Amino acid sequence: MSAAARLAWALAWLLALLGFGAWLSQSLTVSGDLRRFLPDARTPEQRLLLDELGEGPGSRLLMLALSGDTPQALAERSHALREALADDARFVFVANGADAGLDAIPDALRPYRYLLSPRLDGGTLDADALAEALDARLQDLGSPAADLVEPLVPSDPTLETLALAEAWRPATLPQSLHEAWFDRAGRQALLLLETRAAGFDPDGQREAVAAIRDAFDAVRGGSPAVLEIIGPGAFADEIGTRTAREAGWIGSVDTVGLVLLLLLAYRSWRIPLLGVLPLASAGLAGLAALMLLFGDRVHGITLAFGFTLIGVVQDYPIHFFSHQHAGLSPRRNVRRLWPALATGVAATCIAYLTFLFSGVDGLRQLAVFTIVALATAALCTRWLLPALVDPAPRDVAASPRLLALWRRIERLPRPRIALAVLALAALAVVALRPGAFWENDLSRLTPVPAPLLERDAQLRAELGAPDVRYVLTLQAADAEAALAASEALRPALDALVADGAIDGYDLAARYLPSAARQRARQRALPAPDALRAALDAAVARSPFRPDAFEPFLEDVERARQAPPLRPRDLAGTPLAPRVGALLFEGEGHATALVSLTGLRDVAAVERTARAHGARLLDMKQASESLVADYRARILAALALAALALAATVWFALRAPRRVLRVLLPMALTTVLVLAVLRGLGVELNLFHLVSLILAAGLGLDYALFFEHAGEDRDDQLRTLHAVLVCSAMTLLVFSLLALSSVPVLRAIGGTVALGVVFNFVLALLVARAPVGEREAGPEAAA
Amino acid sequence: MRSLARPAPAATPFVEVRESPLLKAPLRVSGEYRRPDADTLVREVRAPYAETTTLRDGQAVLAREGRPERRFALSRAPELAALQGSFGALLSGDPEALRRHYTVESEGDAQRWVLRLAPRDDRLAAKLRELRLHGRGDELHCIEHAAIQGEVRRTLMGAAAEAARREGDGADIAALCRGDATG
Numbered sequence: 001m002s003a004a005a006r007l008a009w010a011l012a013w014l015l016a017l018l019g020f021g022a023w024l025s026q027s028l029t030v031s032g033d034l035r036r037f038l039p040d041a042r043t044p045e046q047r048l049l050l051d052e053l054g055e056g057p058g059s060r061l062l063m064l065a066l067s068g069d070t071p072q073a074l075a076e077r078s079h080a081l082r083e084a085l086a087d088d089a090r091f092v093f094v095a096n097g098a099d100a101g102l103d104a105i106p107d108a109l110r111p112y113r114y115l116l117s118p119r120l121d122g123g124t125l126d127a128d129a130l131a132e133a134l135d136a137r138l139q140d141l142g143s144p145a146a147d148l149v150e151p152l153v154p155s156d157p158t159l160e161t162l163a164l165a166e167a168w169r170p171a172t173l174p175q176s177l178h179e180a181w182f183d184r185a186g187r188q189a190l191l192l193l194e195t196r197a198a199g200f201d202p203d204g205q206r207e208a209v210a211a212i213r214d215a216f217d218a219v220r221g222g223s224p225a226v227l228e229i230i231g232p233g234a235f236a237d238e239i240g241t242r243t244a245r246e247a248g249w250i251g252s253v254d255t256v257g258l259v260l261l262l263l264l265a266y267r268s269w270r271i272p273l274l275g276v277l278p279l280a281s282a283g284l285a286g287l288a289a290l291m292l293l294f295g296d297r298v299h300g301i302t303l304a305f306g307f308t309l310i311g312v313v314q315d316y317p318i319h320f321f322s323h324q325h326a327g328l329s330p331r332r333n334v335r336r337l338w339p340a341l342a343t344g345v346a347a348t349c350i351a352y353l354t355f356l357f358s359g360v361d362g363l364r365q366l367a368v369f370t371i372v373a374l375a376t377a378a379l380c381t382r383w384l385l386p387a388l389v390d391p392a393p394r395d396v397a398a399s400p401r402l403l404a405l406w407r408r409i410e411r412l413p414r415p416r417i418a419l420a421v422l423a424l425a426a427l428a429v430v431a432l433r434p435g436a437f438w439e440n441d442l443s444r445l446t447p448v449p450a451p452l453l454e455r456d457a458q459l460r461a462e463l464g465a466p467d468v469r470y471v472l473t474l475q476a477a478d479a480e481a482a483l484a485a486s487e488a489l490r491p492a493l494d495a496l497v498a499d500g501a502i503d504g505y506d507l508a509a510r511y512l513p514s515a516a517r518q519r520a521r522q523r524a525l526p527a528p529d530a531l532r533a534a535l536d537a538a539v540a541r542s543p544f545r546p547d548a549f550e551p552f553l554e555d556v557e558r559a560r561q562a563p564p565l566r567p568r569d570l571a572g573t574p575l576a577p578r579v580g581a582l583l584f585e586g587e588g589h590a591t592a593l594v595s596l597t598g599l600r601d602v603a604a605v606e607r608t609a610r611a612h613g614a615r616l617l618d619m620k621q622a623s624e625s626l627v628a629d630y631r632a633r634i635l636a637a638l639a640l641a642a643l644a645l646a647a648t649v650w651f652a653l654r655a656p657r658r659v660l661r662v663l664l665p666m667a668l669t670t671v672l673v674l675a676v677l678r679g680l681g682v683e684l685n686l687f688h689l690v691s692l693i694l695a696a697g698l699g700l701d702y703a704l705f706f707e708h709a710g711e712d713r714d715d716q717l718r719t720l721h722a723v724l725v726c727s728a729m730t731l732l733v734f735s736l737l738a739l740s741s742v743p744v745l746r747a748i749g750g751t752v753a754l755g756v757v758f759n760f761v762l763a764l765l766v767a768r769a770p771v772g773e774r775e776a777g778p779e780a781a782a
Numbered sequence: 783m784r785s786l787a788r789p790a791p792a793a794t795p796f797v798e799v800r801e802s803p804l805l806k807a808p809l810r811v812s813g814e815y816r817r818p819d820a821d822t823l824v825r826e827v828r829a830p831y832a833e834t835t836t837l838r839d840g841q842a843v844l845a846r847e848g849r850p851e852r853r854f855a856l857s858r859a860p861e862l863a864a865l866q867g868s869f870g871a872l873l874s875g876d877p878e879a880l881r882r883h884y885t886v887e888s889e890g891d892a893q894r895w896v897l898r899l900a901p902r903d904d905r906l907a908a909k910l911r912e913l914r915l916h917g918r919g920d921e922l923h924c925i926e927h928a929a930i931q932g933e934v935r936r937t938l939m940g941a942a943a944e945a946a947r948r949e950g951d952g953a954d955i956a957a958l959c960r961g962d963a964t965g
Contacts, residue, residue, distance in 0.1 A: 072840055135831070136846075136849075138805075138809065138830075138831070139827075139831055139833055139846060141800060141802055141804070141805070141809055142798070142800060142809050142811040142827065142831075142833075143827075143833065143835065143844065144825070144835065144842075144865055145844075145854065146800060146802075146935075147909060147929060147931075147932070150802060150804070150932075153804055154804065176853075178840050178841070179841075179853075179854065543805050543806055543807060543809065544804055544805060544806070545803075545804060545805065545806050548803075548804040548805075
């Protein structure tokens with residue numbers, strides 16, 4: 001094939017990839033649901049944590065703080081912001097301390113106020129009670145607030161609607177200035193929002209955060225006020241934005257760096273083009289496989305990890321390029337490289353196969369992506385690339401500098417004792433350094449900068465938002481039983497508040513009493529005749545018109561006859577999310593939650609809970625047990641992966657000394673990287689573990705190629721060249737990642753960069769064929 | 783307008799009449815407006831019941847016998863804000879404050895005048911068409927509160943309030959407000 005034809009084919013391949021890539025990017029939907037990267041729940045607590053609370057109110061709360069202006073100006077902005085967002089479908093509720101008043105109860109439920117309000121439990125609607133209510137209404141009509149109250153009075157002379165709105169208010173409230181919530185110092189106006197999107201849904205959270213910022217920009221006017229958004233969703237948004245931004249510049253610098261490196265290494269402008277073809281094919285094939293197998297559940301973290309595989313995949317074409325020289329047909333070249341290359345690919349793929357059985361969706365995806373991508377890159381290099389390269393490029397073996405470097409390497413010692421000492425020292429660091437070995441905090445999987453976390457705790461305390469660690473749970477056969485059980489628990493909870501063990505609590509029964517309780521209230525409502533008689537008697541003693549309260553009589557009778565309100569009847573009302581967040585119905589069982597604020601005496605709450613058939617759930621403990629479970633699975637998968645890798649190498653090389661030479665650098669590198677991370681006080685998490693596997697895969701490649709460097713000096717030089725280029729490129733990619741401010745990227749980058757350095761050095765020291773064997777080679781005679 | 787100013791502390795009796803479709807007869811409450819200091823306005827109702835509303839620092843505190851105090855932000859209760867912004871500003875001799883909240887038009891002469899105040903704030907304007915302040919010489923004797931919906935509410939003060947009290951239920955409040963009866 002002529003040079004022009006080869007170029008044309010290469011460009012055609014590139015175009016096909018671009019087209020396929022464009023199509024893929026259109027149809028790929030990436031999920032950000034962190035739970036895909038968590039194992040299946042095993043205990044009830046873990047299940048609650050993952051299935052229910054993951055989408056629960058705690059994770060959907062956003063806290064807003066406005067500061068930088070006078071309290072009055074801030075309060076005005078706060079009210080304007082609330083008005084702007086209250087009707088936005090993206091928010092379940094927006095609270096800023098303003099009286100929700102009538103808006104709290106939807107029209108359809110208004111007659112139910114007599115069943116929902118606890119105020120009538122103490123008394124009944126008799127003539128005296130009504131007369132007292134009418135006196136108070138008369139005063140309302142004579143007050144400056146008359147216009148607000150007047151429309152309510154005919155149907156609701158006892159203002160039950162307002163009583164209910166007050167009963168539904170949070171148990172503890174921040175201080176109120178100009179009817180807006182403020183922090184204790186009175187400098188920041190506070191708002192509390194619940195998003196409709198789950199906390200684990202970064203896209204939904206991003207939209208919500210953007211809507212808040214837009215609304216604030218619209219209401220700010222000329223005020224110097226600034227807005228701060230705090231909460232899990234805002235964190236996810238912040239981290240997502242930062243990750244995308246940093247991945248963007250790191251990607252650009254990487255691309256430029258890689259192209260320059262390839263140009264420098266091969267002095268040919270075609271090489272960067274040819275180098276990118278297997279790489280891009282691998283990435284796209286991996287993506288396509290993910291889409292086929294996992295549909296819309298493809299996880300962002302999988303992709304992030306997947307693309308770091310560039311570090312491995314690029315090695316295949318580079319070995320091929322470095323070995324190509326005049327007098328060697330590209331096909332013969334690739335056939336000679338194939339045993340080492342195939343061993344590396346097969347070993348890594350088999351290692352990743354173990355992830356398929358990890359029980360974690362995200363890891364399965366990672367395995368599929370990796371295996372498909374590695375195999376594609378290897379096959380492209382083996383079957384497609386040879387037809388496209390220049391068969392007689394500049395021979396890298398002709399470089400005098402490379403030769404000088406090789407000579408120096410030849411003179412390197414082959415340490416044995418020193419390495420053994422180093423390994424022991426590293427093991428000692430790993431084992432003996434004080435401090436936690438594992439990072440157990442689930443929330444750190446999407447790590448949040450510490451100042452934001454502090455701010456979160458501070459605002460949560462100011463707003464009386466529920467405790468994020470502890471929650472009471474009540475299990476029952478169905479929702480009605482769960483509600484009844486919650487009602488039975490309330491006196492005990494009130495006692496806890498009185499004793500100061502907690503500041504307050506919230507439960508579904510506060511908004512929706514059990515059907516039994518509603519029926520009891522129905523029985524206490526007077527029959528139409530009795531009510532009319534009582535009302536007439538009360539009205540006669542008042543300046544009100546006798547016929548003013550017909551709507552009231554109708555409402556009470558409707559409340560008396562109505563079937564009790566059930567959770568499903570709340571659908572579409574503002575009450576649905578409140579109740580839904582605190583009451584879960586499953587197959588044959590229901591769980592009611594009691595959220596706690598200002599928890600001070602955990603032991604007292606736990607005693608009370610146990611005495612009433614409830615359970616105090618420690619979310620932190622549940623999430624830590626989940627992470628520990630998770631780690632056990634990853635470690636098991638890793639152990640299997642290591643065995644599979646060793647077995648593959650053994651099968652390929654079949655000589656114990658050679659197997660040892662190939663595996664030793666890898667094993668030693670893993671220990672050394674662990675020692676460095678531990679030495680620096682890093683607590684290990686999922687990202688470190690998966691990065692260690694990636695580094696091990698790289699080390700395997702280096703060692704395999706050094707071990708099988710080639711028959712003659714020139715071939716050995718070409719192998720050296722290839723490994724130098726490979727490791728330089730990988731080092732570039734991952735060192736840049738290590739500079740990132742995003743902890744996940746830093747964990748991956750740092751671990752792999754360290755792994756590359758150790759693997760390269762150790763492969764040189766350990767894996768290259770022993771001097772004795774090589775001195776018997778042709779050059780020694782020359 | 784400055785001649786209307788009264789240095790704190792100051793007090794004036796008032797009679798307020800409110801009509802409502804719910805009531806057999808217009809509700810008539812009487813009591814006293816007080817400015818114990820420059821920043822506070824108190825509306826004390828003495829008959830037919832006792833109730834005290836204190837406006838201060840942008841908040842209203844409503845106190846009734848035997849009930850817990852209730853608080854409102856003035857920004858959330860436009861009627862209260864109107865009271866503070868018009869009457870309060872007038873008593874403290876602060877025409878700037880008045881013009882900040884209302885467009886002011888005056889009619890009549892120094893002996894018998896009307897100030898028509900149309901709210902500038904949209905939220906208030908949605909509920910309140912205008913306030914008409916009637917006075918004679920340096921005395922304000924009536925505020926007419928013309929809401930967008932409902933009847934005009936009249937608050938008589940000073941001599942007009944005393945006249946209404948003397949005349950009892952038969953008093954022609956509208957005439958007293960315009961200043962006809964005591965002319």
